[in-house]
Amino acid sequence: MRILITNDDGIYSPGLVALAEVAAKFGDVRIVAPDVEQSSAGHSITALRPLTYKRTPIQGFEAFRVNGTPADCVVIGAYNWEKVDVVISGISFGANLGNSIWHSGTVAAAKQATLLGLRGVALSMPASNDEPQLNIIKPSAEKVLEILLKDQKLTLVNVNFPDEAPKGLRWTRQSVRHYDGHVVPGEDPLGRKHFWFSVIPLQGAEEGTDRWAIEQNYVSMTPLSLDLTNEKELAAAATRHPLE
Secondary structure: OEEEEEOOOOOOOHHHHHHHHHHOOOOEEEEEEEOOOOOOOOOOOOOOOOOOEEEOOEOOEOEEEEOOOHHHHHHHHHHHOOOOOEEEEEEEEOOOOHHHHOOOHHHHHHHHHHHOOOEEEEEEEOOOOOOOOHHHHHHHHHHHHHHHHHOOOOOEEEEEOOOOOOOOEEEOEOOOOOEEEEEEEEEOOOOOEEEEEEEEEOOOOOOOEHHHHHHOOOEEEEEOOOOOOOHHHHHHHHHHOOOO
16 A cells, blocks of 8 residues: 655654654555645645655655645645555644634645545644644554555545543544634734734534544544535525526
């Protein structure tokens, strides 16, 4: 099995190496990651300038850095390494739960893999001011990959780990009430106005959702779909406004 590893935290992230070490137990690993952090880059693709692909061996792994987004890395990585079976993105420092899935560069890399006809898995853990406890996460990451890499019917899965030793794994759905965005104004030392876009955690995660699982100290595994069609509203609209 050929496993392409990427992330949105950048080529030198310790989470990237930890993921490569776990994934190497299941197949041949190659790392292709952004040369700088691309958190919240979403599913952007670089179209107005060329991309570079530079060999950057990391701790014994064949690795390359790209001056682009996580989705760029998947496209360039798959182009330069034939017959990739699966793309695994992470381990991202910063949970990608609920609404944050929309702008996550980590999840976008896995989505891009699916668009290329490959399987994609995104793995994330909460961000912290302390050193990330990757050794606590790695045994659970191995269990997750053992399930997801064997089941070829699972084409796109978003995985999140709690910040403590997990109690187990849970299949979950996306929580659509994870965050409420807000703008925080400020000034720089020269008195010029600037703005930060921040988030406020919403209360009351529904049982069975990704956020609920993390709050209960479980690993969350959420199968995703690229089809954004709202089938219920489509049927209702066709009934209200029949077209010839």
